[in-house]
Amino acid sequence: MGSVIFGGIEGGGTKFICAVGTSPDDIRRETRIPTTTPEETLGQAVLFFNEAEKDFGRFSALGVACFGPLDPNPDSPTYGHILPTPKPGWSNANVIGTLKSAFDIPIAFDTDVNGAAFGEWTWGAAKGLDTFIYLTIGTGIGGGLMANGKLVHGLLHPEMGHIMIPHDKERDPFEGECIFHKDCFEGLASGPAMEKRWGQKAETLPHDHPAWGLEAYYVALALANYITTLSPQIIVIGGGVGEREELLSLVRKNVQIILNGYVHSPAITRGIEEYIVSPGLRGRSGMLGAIALAQTA
């Protein structure tokens, strides 16, 4: 066992985190690569893993948890590619092909949020569960879903950030900033949407600012939709915006008000502090999830 080691990549829109190790207590090396072009970004990742293999020996497998939209279907001709995206240069980028040609080892590939969900399931807040959601609220909003013990892909993969939620334009005249849908959930509630609506970065909004009440209401509407359609056993909320503790407590209250007792589980009616939770792995869910994915490759 001693020589078994894995590589993991959490591919984000602003940075790629590459790590080498086997578990939360055994990350032997880690680096952050700014997300520029696919050639440059993946090239730097390959260099990092090449150097690491010199010091730690050959990896057993790689795991990649990457921003999307992407093609996670191994039987598809575009498996492992980024699908058309507004992100400059990344449409149709062949992420897995590039890594495969550098490393002739098994490579597991999934969305960033499915990866984070898998990390939380392996080592974090979702241990032992079989149906739950990992939602990130940051630059974008996205959800990873495990259902009956399997990460869900389906047609492509879920796009939980782009659901439509009620938008009362009298209470909130902001038109929304999703380039596809304007006022979908992400268009109303991502970090950049908050920044545009209030004219300041979300991290600078004080805890008593009305922004948080509105944000919590939107997040709670989305969660009510997920709870009623998917029946998750817990919901883990990460991301820069999502990890604000004062937001989570408002979200919990709003979810109870919106569901109005209908989803009749003590998890919601009485134990909601343990039902809507922050990631057990804090900011490391994605990176550790990539390592956990590698272990399944």
Ligand code: ADP
């Ligand atoms: P990314 O989604 O790019 O991986 P983050 O999850 O950190 O990265 O999300 C970045 C977004 O979250 C930005 O819009 C930023 O303004 C916002 N953000 C980061 N930290 C906080 C914070 N402490 N409170 C509120 N918003 C934050």
Ligand code: ZN
């Ligand atoms: Zn949208």
